[in-house]
Amino acid sequence: MKTELSCEGSAKLRVPSASFSDPHHCEVFFNPDMEFNRTVSVAVMRAFAPKSVCDGMCALGARGMRYALEGGARKVVCVDANPAALVFANANIKLNKLKNVSAVEADINDFLDSHPLGFDFVEVDPFGSAVPFLESAAKAVKKGGMLSVTSTDLANLCAGKRVSAEKCRKDYAANPIRCDFSHELAARIFAGKVSSFGFKPVLVFYQGHYVKGFFVRGKKPKLGFVSYCPKCAARVTGKREKCACGFKTQVAGPLYLSDLCDKKFLAKVKGDARVAKLVGLLSGEIGFPPYFFDLHAVCDCYGLPGKAVATVLDKLRAKGFKAVRTHYCPNGIKTDADVKEVAAALR
Numbered sequence: 468m469k470t471e472l473s474c475e476g477s478a479k480l481r482v483p484s485a486s487f488s489d490p491h492h493c494e495v496f497f498n499p500d501m502e503f504n505r506t507v508s509v510a511v512m513r514a515f516a517p518k519s520v521c522d523g524m525c526a527l528g529a530r531g532m533r534y535a536l537e538g539g540a541r542k543v544v545c546v547d548a549n550p551a552a553l554v555f556a557n558a559n560i561k562l563n564k565l566k567n568v569s570a571v572e573a574d575i576n577d578f579l580d581s582h583p584l585g586f587d588f589v590e591v592d593p594f595g596s597a598v599p600f601l602e603s604a605a606k607a608v609k610k611g612g613m614l615s616v617t618s619t620d621l622a623n624l625c626a627g628k629r630v631s632a633e634k635c636r637k638d639y640a641a642n643p644i645r646c647d648f649s650h651e652l653a654a655r656i657f658a659g660k661v662s663s664f665g666f667k668p669v670l671v672f673y674q675g676h677y678v679k680g681f682f683v684r685g686k687k688p689k690l691g692f693v694s695y696c697p698k699c700a701a702r703v704t705g706k707r708e709k710c711a712c713g714f715k716t717q718v719a720g721p722l723y724l725s726d727l728c729d730k731k732f733l734a735k736v737k738g739d740a741r742v743a744k745l746v747g748l749l750s751g752e753i754g755f756p757p758y759f760f761d762l763h764a765v766c767d768c769y770g771l772p773g774k775a776v777a778t779v780l781d782k783l784r785a786k787g788f789k790a791v792r793t794h795y796c797p798n799g800i801k802t803d804a805d806v807k808e809v810a811a812a813l814r
């Protein structure tokens with residue numbers, strides 16, 4: 468396999484050369500496009516300051532290296548089931564002269580099951596859904612520890628065009644719906660599932676093809692529903708059969724209804740300009756209903772021309788509503804106003 472030397476954050480990484488053209492067909496997986504996901508994870512780790520870390524499903528160890536070099540982790544164990552990945556992970560440990568990082572070839576569930584309460588920080592970064600790994604991961608997190616999960620099955624969580632909602636119902640025991648704010652519903656279905664193992668989210672975000680969440684131990688939350696009317700684009704918290712307009716609504720959930728981020732924790736997360744921008748948007752989203760409005764979708768529904776997001780926010784605020792931008796969508800807003808008020812602000 469042709470390899471090359473790459474850098475990410477403070478880590479030097481030996482990676483398959485094909486990672487930069489076709490990462491999904493490499494014998495050992497490294498996706499340069501997940502750099503931001505890893506960078507946010509490093510920033511969260513610095514804020515949380517764990518001593519022991521399990522980089523579960525480490526592939527060539529990009530996270531593990533960065534967690535030791537930049538995250539301040541004292542001890543990192545990288546785990547992957549692919550023997551070829553372990554060759555790369557061990558080479559990268561040497562390359563970065565890391566004495567506090569080790570690599571283990573194992574099935575992640577077997578490894579975590581044999582390390583109950585074993586780590587302050589457990590990473591789970593699978594291909595697709597993280598659901599099959601949550602039970603073992605949850606058990607391996609020490610009291611007061613953190614669980615870090617990426618799920619790249621966003622299409623299922625959103626009931627995307629080419630997938631059936633059945634997959635989400637099976638994996639998450641939750642109904643997804645396809646609408647303008649599907650990505651937030653996806654993050655909330657995902658957070659609802661992780662929290663059912665006795666965790667609460669401190670930072671959850673969506674990007675591109677994945678949702679990512681950091682969770683600390685907490686009480687099992689009460690999950691709920693969001694109802695959406697495809698005719699008038701109304702959305703409300705709770706289960707409704709019919710919209711006020713008379714049309715049959717679609718119901719998403721059960722899902723996590725409370726805030727997906729913790730304000731105090733967010734204040735500790737420091738990083739580059741991209742991380743700061745994400746944290747700023749996430750902070751602004753706290754205290755809002757569990758959905759947003761994509762202004763393009765509202766314009767389409769009501770036959771309105773587009774308007775600048777800033778103008779709509781100003782108009783809603785002038786009427787006494789709360790309104791902010793959202794990280795889910797550059798043309799999206801979160802507000803406590805209903806769809807009629809949002810449409811009025813677009814006129």
Ligand SMILES: C[S@@+](CC[C@H](N)C(=O)[O-])C[C@H]1O[C@@H](n2cnc3c(N)ncnc32)[C@H](O)[C@@H]1O
Nearest residue numbers: 496524525526529547548549574575592593594
């Ligand atoms: C998405 S990649 C991980 C990427 C890596 N964490 C990073 O940031 O570069 C998923 C990895 O999980 C590994 N894997 C899949 N099933 C596994 C299992 N049951 N136990 C351990 N590793 C597994 C694969 O070999 C692959 O390296």
Ligand SMILES: [Zn+2]
Nearest residue numbers: 696699710712
């Ligand atoms: Zn309606």
